[in-house]
Structures are given as structure tokens and as C-alpha cells.
Amino acid sequence: MSTPMVGWKDLPMAAVPFLSAREYPTGEWAVFQPKIDESKCVKCGLCWMYCPDSVYRWDGESVPVPDLDHCKGCGICATECPTKAIEMVRI
Amino acid sequence: MVVQKSVSQTMMALNGDEAVAWAVKQSNVDVVAAYPITPQTIIVERISEFVHNGEVDMEFIRVESEHSALSASWGAALAGARAFTATAANGLALMWEILYITASTRTPVVMAVVNRALSAPINIHNDHSDSMGARDSGWIQIYSEDAQEAYDNTIMAFRIAEEAMLPVMITLDGFTISHTLQNVSVLPDEVVSNFVGIRKIPRIKLPHIYGEKEIPLMLNPKYPISFGPLDLFDYYFEHKVQQNEAMKASVPIIEKVHREFAEISGRSYEPVHMIPYKTEDADVVLLGLSSTMSVVRKVVDELRSEGKRVGAIRLRVFRPFPADMIRKELSKISTVGILDRSLSFGAEGGPVFMEVRSALYSSSSKPTVYDYVYGLGGRDLPPKLIKKAFNELLEAREEPEKPVIKYLGVRE
Numbered sequence: 001m002s003t004p005m006v007g008w009k010d011l012p013m014a015a016v017p018f019l020s021a022r023e024y025p026t027g028e029w030a031v032f033q034p035k036i037d038e039s040k041c042v043k044c045g046l047c048w049m050y051c052p053d054s055v056y057r058w059d060g061e062s063v064p065v066p067d068l069d070h071c072k073g074c075g076i077c078a079t080e081c082p083t084k085a086i087e088m089v090r091i
Numbered sequence: 092m093v094v095q096k097s098v099s100q101t102m103m104a105l106n107g108d109e110a111v112a113w114a115v116k117q118s119n120v121d122v123v124a125a126y127p128i129t130p131q132t133i134i135v136e137r138i139s140e141f142v143h144n145g146e147v148d149m150e151f152i153r154v155e156s157e158h159s160a161l162s163a164s165w166g167a168a169l170a171g172a173r174a175f176t177a178t179a180a181n182g183l184a185l186m187w188e189i190l191y192i193t194a195s196t197r198t199p200v201v202m203a204v205v206n207r208a209l210s211a212p213i214n215i216h217n218d219h220s221d222s223m224g225a226r227d228s229g230w231i232q233i234y235s236e237d238a239q240e241a242y243d244n245t246i247m248a249f250r251i252a253e254e255a256m257l258p259v260m261i262t263l264d265g266f267t268i269s270h271t272l273q274n275v276s277v278l279p280d281e282v283v284s285n286f287v288g289i290r291k292i293p294r295i296k297l298p299h300i301y302g303e304k305e306i307p308l309m310l311n312p313k314y315p316i317s318f319g320p321l322d323l324f325d326y327y328f329e330h331k332v333q334q335n336e337a338m339k340a341s342v343p344i345i346e347k348v349h350r351e352f353a354e355i356s357g358r359s360y361e362p363v364h365m366i367p368y369k370t371e372d373a374d375v376v377l378l379g380l381s382s383t384m385s386v387v388r389k390v391v392d393e394l395r396s397e398g399k400r401v402g403a404i405r406l407r408v409f410r411p412f413p414a415d416m417i418r419k420e421l422s423k424i425s426t427v428g429i430l431d432r433s434l435s436f437g438a439e440g441g442p443v444f445m446e447v448r449s450a451l452y453s454s455s456s457k458p459t460v461y462d463y464v465y466g467l468g469g470r471d472l473p474p475k476l477i478k479k480a481f482n483e484l485l486e487a488r489e490e491p492e493k494p495v496i497k498y499l500g501v502r503e
Contacts, residue, residue, distance in 0.1 A: 008329035008336070012295040013256065014197035014308055015319045015330050 022070075026053070030073030032088040038063050040085035047077035047086060092240070097357030100276040107238040107268035110275045111177065111203045111261075112137030114245035116147050117283035119290075121172035124152035124163035128182040129215045130265040131205040135177060157182035161189040161200070168198045169318055171309040173249060173290045176200065179265060180207035180221045187228075190258075194229025195334055196318040197308075199252035199259070199290075202230075203245060206381070206432075207265040208468040216469020217265040219380065220433040223442045229334055231259040231341055232410040234380045238263075238273040243358055246278075249287045250348045255341035256293060256308075264382045266469065282355055338411045345408060364413035365406045367420055369395065373402030375484040376421065378447060379430030380406050383465075383472055387430070390477040401481050406443065414450035421451060426484045427458045432466045440464075440496050459487070465499035476500050 027033070034047075041063045048056035048064045055071045058064040066077075078086040105113065112134050115123065123142075127135045142151040150167075154160045157178050164174040178186060183204055193200050204222045208214040222232060231251060235241040241263040248259040263269055278286075294305040297316070306314040322330060346363050353359035360366065368388050370376055377387050384405035394401045404420060406413075421427055429448075431441025438445060440462035448460045463480050465472045476499045483497075 005325065006329070008332040011326065011329050011333060012297055013333060013337070014295070015195055015322065016295065016297070016308070016316045017320055021317075021320070 025069045027067075027069045027071050030068075030071055030091060032073040032075060033068055033071050033091050034066055034075075034077050034086045035089045036063060036066075037085045037087065040083045042083055042085075044082060046080045046082065050076050050080045052076065093359040093361065095353070095357040095359065097355060098279060098282055100278055100356070103275050103277050104272050105238055105242075105275040105277075106133065106270050106272050107235075107241045107263045108133035108205065108270070109137055110238040110242035110273075111245050111263065112141070113275075113277055114242045114283070115175050116141050117278070117280050118175075118246055118249050118287045119173060119284055120147075120149055120175050120249075121290075122150045122152065122164065122167035122174045123176065124154050124160045124167065124174070125176045125178070126154055126157050126160045126182060128157070128179050130207055130217075130269040131177045131179040131182070131203065133269065134203060134205070157185040158189060161186040161193060161202070164200045164202075165189055165193045165196075165198050166310075168193075168200050169196070169310045171290065171292055171307075171311075173253075173287075174200050175202070177203040177205070179205040180209050180215075183221045183225060184209060187225075190225055190228040190230065192319060193258045195330065197256040197334075197337065198318075199249075199256055201245065201248040201252050202258065202260050203241070204260050204262045205265050205269045206262050214468040215265070217267050218432045218467045218469065219262075219442075220467075222260060222262050223433040223435075225260065226410055226442060229257065229338070230410065231255065231257055231338070231345070231408070233259065233261045233345075233408050234406065235261060235263045235268065236382055236385060236405065236407075238268055238271070239275050239358070240360070241268060242275055242277070243352065243356065243360075246283055246287060247348050247352050250351075251341065251345055253290055254344045254348070255337060257337055257341055262381070267382045276356070276358075278356060286352065286355055342411055342413075345411075360407060362416070364408040364416055365404055365420070368403040368405070370402035370404060370420060370424070372400055373424060374400045375426045375428065375481060376402045376404055376424045377428045377430055377463075377477070377480060377484075378404040378406060378421075378443070380409070380432065380443065383430060383432070386472065386474060387477055390474050390481065393474075394478065394481055399481070399485060401485070409443075409446075412446050412450070414446075417447055417450045418454045421447075421458055422454055422456050424458045426487065427460045428480050428484045429460060429462045431462055431464045434464060434467070444496075460495065461487075462496045463499050464496060470500050472500060
């Protein structure tokens with residue numbers, strides 16, 4: 001995080017996040033991340049629906065695109081994909 | 092309690108639980124989520140009757156456990172509601188996780204704890220082991236002496252909680268107060284309603300997310316925020332210090348609310364945090380909580396008539412702990428006995444003893460302090476045992492003897 005650290009006097013009360021979760025690159029934790037084979041993808045959107053971290057961006061028509069900065073690599077998308085279009089690869 | 096002239100009030104025969112339920116009924120509460128447990132049950136029964144009969148505009152959530160009762164109250168309060176719950180003993184123990192979460196997310200839930208002994212063995216009667224165990228959870232704690240005070244404290248608790256942005260636990264002794272019928276002066280509905288008002292939501296500044304905008308501190312789809320997500324070694328410590336500072340900041344709020352309440356009700360609990368009785372020239376003093384102290388004051392009167400200089404102090408607000416007031420009040424006393432209705436197993440004394448003696452350590456004149464543990468599991472403390480404690484304290488004044496902990500009313 002490049003933002004300067006804030007002391008208790010300036011921190012908003014009630015343990016609400018000081019920064020948006022968008023600014024935490026939780027993808028750094030991952031060991032495996034998804035790689036999509038676009039030729040196998042049937043655009044069903046199950047990966048988009050199942051992802052616990054809302055990593056997938058999907059317009060409802062094209063191949064969903066994962067935001068790898070926030071993908072922790074759980075592999076749920078690869079398990080749920082009905083056509084095995086998602087492979088978890090070591091990064 | 093000092094009674095002054097005020098608005099005309101209705102005298103009702105209520106037990107302590109009913110008095111709390113009436114206070115909730117009158118305090119513009121939006122949501123009650125509670126699970127019945129002896130000796131708190133009557134509170135839940137009365138409130139559900141009020142809701143069923145359409146006497147209140149309130150949502151009553153029937154939950155399946157105390158963990159859910161406090162979770163639902165917490166969630167309702169986060170969404171901006173005025174929320175209330177009530178429990179006792181093992182129910183409070185089951186709420187443990189959410190006690191800390193409610194306090195650390197600065198959620199002004201009000202809870203009545205009807206003090207009851209913790210299992211095992213199962214015991215439904217009064218001691219303070221339940222709420223004393225929760226003393227470090229970040230809740231303000233106010234102990235009531237009788238049904239009237241339970242009613243008054245409940246009303247005041249909403250104002251205190253919402254101004255301090257901290258949850259408030261008000262307590263009443265199981266059965267001794269909760270099930271004992273007493274004349275209770277009930278204020279007119281509109282007077283209480285005006286006193287508590289409608290809950291105001293404070294605003295917080297979130298510097299980076301919404302472009303320096305101020306947003307209301309609540310769950311609101313217009314400004315989506317999360318309460319209490321991950322906070323590791325980077326910010327957790329700062330949030331804890333904030334909570335501790337909020338406790339300190341609640342002291343003048345508690346005093347102000349008590350004074351304003353005295354104006355409408357005529358009932359003053361000055362000096363609020365603790366109430367001394369005949370301590371000005373006393374050699375020894377017994378300090379304790381809740382209903383026991385009315386008997387102690389009676390014994391003080393009897394011993395005074397025999398020429399013995401004894402006094403009593405009833406502690407009302409245990410969190411935030413009034414250390415400065417305690418130091419000042421006890422500085423001229425030579426021997427102090429603490430009445431502890433709970434144990435801290437393995438410690439040198441009970442919770443009240445440890446707090447009071449710790450406060451006195453930085454005092455230039457240190458009285459000798461003994462701890463009298465009494466009344467566990469509802470064991471009676473008759474006046475003759477209180478007299479025995481006073482007489483022991485009057486005799487043992489110089490060097491502190493060991494052990495400092497004594498048991499009143501236990502068989503050896």
C-alpha cells in the first residue's frame with residue numbers, strides 16, 4: 001500500500017474500512033490462478049456466479065474475464081465450469 | 092436516589108423485568124430480537140405482548156438462540172434502527188462473540204442483563220458472574236438497585252448508547268429485582284418519547300473512497316460500506332485504542348444524560364457513577380453493586396445508632412470504571428470491604444476488588460482493602476452477615492492480613 005498509514009485519531013470510527021477493498025491486491029496471495037480456454041467456453045456465466053470474490057467481469061454474452069489482482073486462486077470456477085474450459089495454473 | 096418534583100407519573104406495580112419492558116415500550120425502539128431465558132423471560136414475554144396487541148410500532152424478531160438475538164440486534168442497529176435485546180447467564184455466554192463485534196463496530200445496542208449465575212452446576216439465581224465476565228467486551232455497564240432504577244436505566248441507556256456510539260448493558264439482579272413486585276413511577280409515554288427522541292445517525296468521513304465525502308455511519312445501499320472486515324497488524328491496534336478512547340469519552344455523556352433524566356423524572360442518581368452513603372466521617376466502608384446495597388445501607392444505619400462510624404458506596408457504572416472518583420472517595424477511609432458477587436478463579440480477589448484496589452494503588456493514602464465474596468448462585472446475604480463484615484473491618488485496621496479474600500455465608 002502506498003497510502004500513508006493513518007493514526008487512531010484520524011481513522012473513521014466503527015472499524016469500517018479506511019480504504020476500498022479494490023485497493024487491496026489480494027491476488028498476491030494466490031498460488032494457482034485460472035486460465036480460460038476460449039474455444040471451450042460456452043459463456044454460461046457459472047464462473048462469474050460462483051466466484052466468492054466477484055473476480056469475474058462478464059457482460060452476459062462474451063467470455064468472462066477474471067480480475068487476477070483479486071483472485072486468491074481457490075479454483076471454484078475451474079471445478080464448476082461444465083466444459084472444463086478453465087485450468088488452474090501455477091503462477 | 093433523590094426524588095424531586097417533576098411531571099405527574101403513574102404509579103404501577105411492576106417487577107423489575109416488567110419495568111424494563113415498559114421502558115422499552117416507551118423508548119421508540121424499532122427492533123427487539125431476544126430469546127427467553129430465566130430470569131429474563133418476563134421482559135421478552137411483555138414486549139412480545141405489546142407487539143402482538145399493536146401497542147407499539149416495533150419489529151419483534153423471534154430468534155433461535157442468544158447468538159442470533161444479538162446478531163439480529165446488531166444488524167438492525169447497523170441499518171439505523173434503535174435495537175434492544177435482553178438475556179441472562181448462559182444466554183450472555185452464548186452471545187460472547189457478538190458482544191465484542193457489537194462494541195468494536197460502535198453499534199449502540201441496548202441490552203438488559205438479568206444477572207444470574209453461570210453453569211455448571213445449573214443455577215437460575217442471582218450472582219454477577221455473567222456480566223462481570225463481559226466486563227472487557229467494550230460495553231458500558233450500569234448496575235441497577237431496584238425495579239425503578241432498572242426502568243430509569245433502560246430509558247437512559249438508549250441516549251447514552253447513541254451519543255457515545257457504544258453498546259450499553261444495564262443489569263438487574265435475577266429474582267431479587269426481576270421477579271419482585273415494586274411500586275414503579277412510570278413516566279407518561281410522550282415524555283419518554285421526547286427524551287429519547289428518534290435515533291440520529293452520526294456521519295463519518297471516508298477520505299479516499301467517496302472523494303472526501305461525509306457519509307452516514309450505517310448500512311445504506313447508496314453508500315455501501317462494510318463493518319468490521321479484515322484489519323491485521325496494520326490497523327487493528329488503532330481501532331482498539333479508538334474504542335478505549337470512546338469509553339473515556341462516554342463519561343461526560345453518561346453524566347449529562349442522568350442530569351437531563353433527573354429533570355424530567357425528578358429521580359437523581361448523583362453523582363451518577365457511584366453513590367456514597369454516610370461516608371464523610373466513616374472509618375470503614377463497604378462498597379458493592381446492585382440490590383444488596385439497600386440492605387447494606389440499613390445495616391449502616393443500625394451500626395451508626397450504636398456509635399460505629401461505617402458507610403457504604405454503591406457502584407452503579409462499572410464500565411467505564413470511575414477510578415478517579417473511587418480514589419477521591421476512599422482516600423480518607425482506613426479500611427474498605429468490597430462486596431463481590433462473582434469470582435475470578437485464581438485471582439487474588441473478585442472483579443470489583445481488583446478494580447478498586449488497582450485504582451487505589453496510585454493514591455497517596457491507601458486504605459486496607461478486603462474482598463468479601465458473597466451470594467454466589469443466589470445465596471442470601473442477611474443483615475447479620477453484613478454486620479459481621481463491618482465489625483471485622485472495624486477491628487482489623489492496621490496491617491493487611493492474609494488472605495484478603497473472605498467468603499460471606501459459605502459452609503466450610
